[in-house]
Amino acid sequence: MEIQRHGIILNVEYFDECVAFYRDLFGLPILFSKTEGDFKLTCLEYGETYLMIETEGVANTSGKSIAENATKLRFNVADIESALRSVCDYGIDAHIESNPWGAVINIVDPDGNRVGIRD
Structure with a gap:
């Protein structure tokens, strides 16, 4: 198997806010964005890899425990x-x-x- 690029997918509830957070605070450039109906994704450059932010997640704005999100x-x-x-x-x-x-x-x-x- 030849791997071309590694990545992380992060499913979120507050999509626009999370994209802005990683883009603006950490300066991660946007590689591309897609929308299909209610589903959205934005792919950001994350060093040698990528961070893909997608909808369909569940938020806990007070902070997720390790049990809720081990990553x-x-x-x-x-x-x-x-x-x-x-x-x-x-x-x-x-x-x-x-x-x-x-x-x-x-x-x-x-x-x-x-x-x-x-x-």
């Missing part, structure tokens, strides 16, 4: 302090957590999916 998206950054400023400027109340393995900012997207930003 956590990770963004590695060169400057965690600058990343925190960007997150706060976007309107998200966040802070840096220090761990033996590094520093991380834990937030959720508009659907409540877990997102980590790591130094």
Whole structure:
């Protein structure tokens, strides 16, 4: 099997808000979008892979538990302090957590999916 490109599909309830979140906060370029009736998808470039956001998900805006969504998206950054400023400027109340393995900012997207930003 020859794999051409890897990807992640994230089904969401708040589609437009989630697309804006990943596009605007993280600067992920849109590769393409499609709509078929009530179904929508937008594919964003996510490093060497892609993040496809699709409708048909269920939100928990207070944040999904690991049982509700075992996946956590990770963004590695060169400057965690600058990343925190960007997150706060976007309107998200966040802070840096220090761990033996590094520093991380834990937030959720508009659907409540877990997102980590790591130094």
